[in-house]
Amino acid sequence: xxxxxxxxxxxxxxxTIVADFAAPLRRLWDAYTDxxxxxxxxxxxxxxxxxxxxxxLTGGRSVYSMTGPEGDTHYxxxxxxxxxxxxxxxVIDRFSDAAGxxxxxxxxxxxxxxxxxxxxxxxxxxxxxxxxxxxxxxxIDMGMLEGTREAMAQIDQVLADLASFATERRAEAQVxxxxxxxxxxxxxxxxxxxxRAHNDAALMKRWLLGPDxxxxxxxxxxxxxxxxxxxxxQRDGGDERFGFTGELLEVxxxxxxxxxxxxxxxxxxATLNELTLTEVEGGTLLSLVITYxxxxxxxxxxxxxxxxxxxxxxxxxxGLLQPTLA
Numbered sequence: 001x002x003x004x005x006x007x008x009x010x011x012x013x014x015x016t017i018v019a020d021f022a023a024p025l026r027r028l029w030d031a032y033t034d035x036x037x038x039x040x041x042x043x044x045x046x047x048x049x050x051x052x053x054x055x056x057l058t059g060g061r062s063v064y065s066m067t068g069p070e071g072d073t074h075y076x077x078x079x080x081x082x083x084x085x086x087x088x089x090x091v092i093d094r095f096s097d098a099a100g101x102x103x104x105x106x107x108x109x110x111x112x113x114x115x116x117x118x119x120x121x122x123x124x125x126x127x128x129x130x131x132x133x134x135x136x137x138x139x140i141d142m143g144m145l146e147g148t149r150e151a152m153a154q155i156d157q158v159l160a161d162l163a164s165f166a167t168e169r170r171a172e173a174q175v176x177x178x179x180x181x182x183x184x185x186x187x188x189x190x191x192x193x194x195x196r197a198h199n200d201a202a203l204m205k206r207w208l209l210g211p212d213x214x215x216x217x218x219x220x221x222x223x224x225x226x227x228x229x230x231x232x233x234q235r236d237g238g239d240e241r242f243g244f245t246g247e248l249l250e251v252x253x254x255x256x257x258x259x260x261x262x263x264x265x266x267x268x269x270a271t272l273n274e275l276t277l278t279e280v281e282g283g284t285l286l287s288l289v290i291t292y293x294x295x296x297x298x299x300x301x302x303x304x305x306x307x308x309x310x311x312x313x314x315x316x317x318x319g320l321l322q323p324t325l326a
Contacts, residue, residue: 010133019123023159029085030086032113035287038054041158043147046068051064052100053100077100081110086115087114088114110128126148173307180289186284188321222259244264245261255276255278256277258272261273274288
C-alpha cells in the first residue's frame with residue numbers, strides 16, 4: 001500500500017494524502033497525465049474509471065466515468081487551474097453528467113497534486129480543499145478516504161507497466177463506450193512538432209497516407225474555428241479515391257483540436273474527433289477520441305483496419321521527425 005499518511009486539517013478544511021512509490025518522478029507524473037494509465041487507478045477496484053477527455057495543461061478539462069459492479073455509472077470532471085510538469089497540478093473536481101456538465105447540487109473540491117523525488121523514488125502529496133466542514137464530512141461519508149486508499153493501492157502495478165506504454169508505441173484502439181473509441185500512440189517528437197505535422201499541408205502529404213501505395217492530392221486544412229477541411233487520397237496508378245471533410249470546432253494550439261469528420265460522397269453520420277497531445281517521457285502522447293453515431297458504425301469502422309493504417313502513418317511521421325531530433 002503506497003499511502004504513508006492521511007492528515008485532516010479542520011482549520012484549513014483540507015485532507016492531505018501522502019503516498020510513496022519506488023518509481024522515478026517522471027514515471028509517476030506520466031501515470032497521472034496519460035489517460036490510458038490514470039484510468040487504471042483513479043477509481044477503486046469496484047468502481048474502475050474511464051477517461052473520456054484528459055487535457056493535462058492549465059485551462060484544460062478532464063471528463064471521466066466510474067462504473068460499479070451493478071453497472072451503475074457515475075461521472076465527474078476536472079477543470080485544470082494550473083499545471084507545472086512534472087512537479088504539480090491543481091484541478092477543481094466536480095460531479096457531472098456524461099457530457100461533463102457539472103452537477104451543482106453536489107460539492108466541488110479543489111485538489112492539489114505535488115510530486116517530488118525521494119531517495120527511494122518519488123512521492124505524491126494530494127491535498128483536497130473544501131468550502132465547509134459540512135462539505136468535507138459529506139464527502140467523507142460518501143467513502144472518499146476509503147476509495148482513495150483503494151485507488152492508490154493500484155498505482156504500483158501501473159508504474160511497473162509504464163515501460164510498455166513508451167516502448168511498444170504502436171497505435172492502439174480502446175473502446176470507451178458504445179459510441180466512443182480512443183486511439184493512442186506515443187510519437188518520438190515534441191508536442192510542437194507533432195502539432196505542426198497535423199497543420200502543415202506539405203508535411204501532411206508526406207506522412208498521412210495510411211498503407212503504402214497511396215498519395216494525398218487534396219489537403220486543405222482548417223486553421224480557425226468554423227472553417228472546413230478537405231482531405232482526399234488516391235491509389236497510385238489507379239482511379240480509386242476517397243476523402244473526408246469536416247469542420248474545426250475547437251482549437252488550443254498546440255495541445256487540442258476538435259473536428260467533425262464525414263466521408264466524402266457517403267451518407268454516413270459524421271463523427272466527432274477530439275485530438276489531444278501530451279508531453280510524456282520519450283515523446284508526445286497522441287490521443288484521439290472518436291465519437292460515432294452508434295455502436296454499429298463504431299464496429300464497422302474498426303473492422304476496416306483503421307488502426308493499422310494509422311500506425312503505418314505514425315511510423316512514417318516518426319521517420320520524418322527523427323532527422324530533426326538527431
